[in-house]
Amino acid sequence: MYKISNLKAESIEPVTFFDLGMQESDIEELLRTNIEMIADEEKSMLIVGQQVRNVHYGRSDLTAIDNNGDIVLIEIKRDSKDIENRKESFEFQAIRYAASYATIKDPEDLVTKIYAPYIEKYRRDFDIGSLTSFELGSRKLSAFLQEHNAINSFNQKQRIILVASDFDEQTLSAVAWLNSNNVDISCIKLTPYKITEDIYLNVEKVLPLNDYDDYFVNFLEKSSPLSKPKNTNISKRALPKIDSMLEWGVVKAGDVIKAKDFTDEGVLLSNGNILINDTEQSMQKWLKGLYGWSSIQTYVFAIHKETGKSLSEIRHEYMEKMDADITN
Template sequence: MFYPLELQNNTLNIPNSEVEKTTFKDLGLREAQLEEFLASNLELLVEDDENLLLVGQQVRDISSGRTDLIAVDENGNLVLIEIKRDLDDIKSRKEPFEFQAIRYAATLAKINNVETLVNKIYAPYIEKKREISQQGLTAVEQAQRNLNTFLESNESKGIFNKKQRIILVASQFDDQTLSACAWLSNNNVDISCFTIEPLKFADQLFIDFTKILPVQRNEDFYVDLAESNSSIKRDNSNRISKKRYLPRMKELFEWGILSPNQKVSIKNQDNSDATVVDEKTVSFNENIMSYNQWGKVVTGWSAMSVYEWIIPEGQIKTLHELRLERIDNKQRD
């Protein structure tokens, strides 16, 4: 449950005003507006050790189906993102929400090289959004450059689209959809479900964004032992084996790996220097923004792994490498 707080004379109080649930429909918002919001804030849909590059929106297939959003993740996989405003929108469809997504994902599975993605999806998206480079590149050339840079930076060019991911987003899900998605997840289909609900408090609006599937296990919160060489390994399926739920920004500040007013940069990115403000924000070009927003501005990606790309001044290692090193040293003591 979401509770607002007031701080008065160093005392916490719950205000008299209550948090009220509302709906996007009551707010006069359409599904298209929700789609645009998520297109600009894809970091809400991924862990902070994941990267995303948005490559398509409202993409039609030959059967006249339309995919809401398409992205590429740090493993080179295509990510299908389907959005429904509310439960009524899910129930009003002729086919189940999850079946629609599976059908679209099957279409994406046919894209087996970068050139096909560029020509059929990414270049038209760039052209539609008028994101043509100032360097005189065509939409195809710009798409090719963006995608190759993203894949090469994440060392995933050679494993492009070996697997597809599905992300479903709605303010509510019916039991049948959740049951089907849970079964798919248990049978190794990479599918996730998120709820996004608007809340009112006084004159302010808030978003309650929650991942409800797949369900986390207690073991997911255990901190893994660091690799002896502090590196990230690829498993036999060519997916990057990453350690999730490692220490976050709070611990990095406590350990002195990061501190306010410290200079930081983004790996392999020129002119990316920023100044740490606190655990959540940096100052870049005299603007205060989140770490992920800074990464998006510098790289052009839709979401950036802050731990695997940020390098503190005076270091050659990323935050991820530094925290693994710290864990390794603590285990030796």
């Protein structure tokens, strides 16, 4: 990261969470309340558990359900030293926890074992009223699954997200191999920077990538520095965002954006944010506040009022047209 002043660049070096006096529990709480930091805008997630104890007395950090009905296990380590000093590897620990979640047979089972205790622990975050924690959890989970047509696909798969400020080469190698063998596991890197008294976080998805070869460790040769993959083809992991849609002209600053299934609407700004009652905010923040989810598929639930189409539909139609033009 660089600070530019009078056309002169000054390097700003990252710090560690240890330097900042932050514990793993601090990072966990930060992500619990701001999971959109590591969530893809193409995914919706609902946090349903924290520090869930399994039958082997292990504790998983955060648990969520996503728009496919998959249970998502989020494991957090503060720094690479925390990973290296563990008796059990970071990724294997997460796999064991994920395996225990595979035994959850239906939404009611999830609410009973995980979501209701989570709601009870954080009652202040929920509008419980006269409902019990189980009743509210059942309603919220059912509404989430119904909205995403995921009731019939509930917990058919489990996903793993590993979060740390850095990853050792052994972990990256193992995760790359697991991905290439159809295990859905991701590595998200959080790099903190301190500028005066403010702390900034750079969030980077390290894995999965389109090409894993650069991350496999060759145990017969000396380890070499990690390099970026050569394959730069755009995939579903790199779908164009709102800034590209504005540049294409398929949406314009001043257009009205509605929330799907709500009467709430706002005005699209030139920077891709939305103006709601004279308050500027990101579409992600606006929509997740309306739905009460931890993160939301922004482009699916943001509706372009003039056309009646979702931003996802508009984007898809334009990309198909571009492909057709190139083919012809």
